[in-house]
Amino acid sequence: MCLQIGGGGMDLRGQTFTLEGVAASLLILLAVYTIFQSTVVIAPSWSDYANVQLKQLGYDILRVFDSDGGNSSLKGAIVNCSSGFKAPDEFNANLSKILDSLNAFGKVELIWVNGSKIESHALYGFNKTPTPDAVRVSRFVVVQDLNNxxxxxxxxxxxxxxxxxxTLWRT
Incomplete structure (x- = not known):
């Protein structure tokens, strides 16, 4: 039994659309709730943004130098390292130009296993003491037939x- 006002009947089609809308909105809310409860959202603060950017630039620098580019590559710096851990002039000049263009300072360390101990030395010219907010990136280089x-x-x-x-930092 249906109450008719003004000559119209009950519109079942309108009720169906309303129920579909309510069900869809509940489904969307459930999906959003599940996503935010199961993931960690990391948003660096503005003070950390510069460090994140500098770290990414450090990875890019090592990626650029990790090529077979002779004395200006990481492998060339390792193979042609001279006494006092001085890298070839070409490597030093290129890295200095990049760091100067970024208004940054850098420390380059070489770490390797020698027998049963781990040895570490900083390259001459890139052995300054970093600030506490410095960032560090690294890359592994395999050098075959190293005879240095x-x-x-x-x-x-x-x-x-x-x-x-x-290790990179800005002052």
Missing amino acids: SECFNLTTPTTKVVEVRL
Whole structure:
């Protein structure tokens, strides 16, 4: 039994659309709730933004230098390192230009396993003490037939995995 006012009947089609709308909105709310409860959203504060950006630039610098570009590559700096852990002039000049253009300072360390101990040395010219808010990135370089007696005390060719660690900071 239906109450008719003004000559019209009950509109079942309108009720169906209303129920579909309510069901769809509940489904969307459930999906949003599930997403925010199951994931961690990390939003760096503005003070950390510069460090995140500098860290990404550090990864990019190491990626650019990790090529077979002779003395200006990471491998070239390791193979042609001279006494006192001085990298080739070409490598030093290119890295200095990049750091100067970023208004940043850098420390480059070489870390490798020598027998049963881990050794670490900073490259000459890039061995300053970083500030507390410095960022550090690294890249592993495999050097086959490394025979550098000046820096690595090797007398026979050996394959070495050397971690090149770049610490960046701004003042």
